[in-house]
Amino acid sequence: MRATLETLGVTLLVGAVQVALGVVGLAGLFVLSTPLAVAPWTVVTSVYAHGSIGHLLANALALLLVGPLVERRTTRRRFHAFVVGTGALAGVAQVTLGGVLGPSPAVLGISGAVFALGGYLLAGNVVSATVFDRLRLSGRAQFALFGLAAVLLTATTATTAAPGVALIAHGVGAFCGLVAGRVGLLDVQ
Structure with a gap:
């Protein structure tokens, strides 16, 4: 659970810095928006920053649920790269x-990264591998199936989501995780 707790630690640290900078009106330094060239560091900092304590707590809980399960299958470096990348x-x-x-x-x-971790678990387990191997779906068919699954996973959060929730990010994260899980991107065996 080390990499998951490290990720959570970075998230909490960035949250504390956000609060401190918010006092002087600079909390926006972490927000990813377009054009990306104006503040390219926000591509990474926005992953760890949150809009509120409730937002941070919800994501922290989800991370604690899926992170350790993925973490057991990979290295700390790969785990962190996957979280930042996705x-x-x-x-x-x-x-x-x-x-x-x-x-x-x-x-x-x-x-988005938490959805990727969840997608990795869904597609990268023994049961899923057995089903996909037996179905003998083409790569394109699997790709399309993962796209549909990502939309469905995102739709389940859309029904309870507050306005402004990043549904596209959830879907893209889930899709990336499903594809990565299917090919065993993080597995070290």
């Missing part, structure tokens, strides 16, 4: 695609 990709997708659908949004939080 979280950043989910955030960039949210601000890029969300901007196409309406005003350019801003994004904060580790939920």
Whole structure:
């Protein structure tokens, strides 16, 4: 559970820095928005930053549920790279695609990475591998199935989500995790 707790520690540290900087009006230094070139560091910092204590607590709980299960199958370095990579990709997708659908949004939080960890668990286990091997689906069919599964996973959160929740980030995170789990990207065996 070491990498999960380290990730949670970084999230709490960034939250504390956010609060401190918020006192002088600089909490926005962590927010990912477009154009990305204006503040490129936010691609990473936004993964660990959160909009409120409730937001942070919800994501921390979800991380504590799925993180240790993925962590047992990989190295600390791979775990952290996966969290940063999928979280950043989910955030960039949210601000890029969300901007196409309406005003350019801003994004904060580790939920895209948490959805990726959950997707990894769903597609990267023995039962799923057995089912996929028996079905003998083509790569394209599996890709499409993962896309549908990501949409369904995201839709389940959309029904209870507060306004402004990064649903595109959730879907992209889940999709990345499903694909990574299927190919065993993090497995060290």
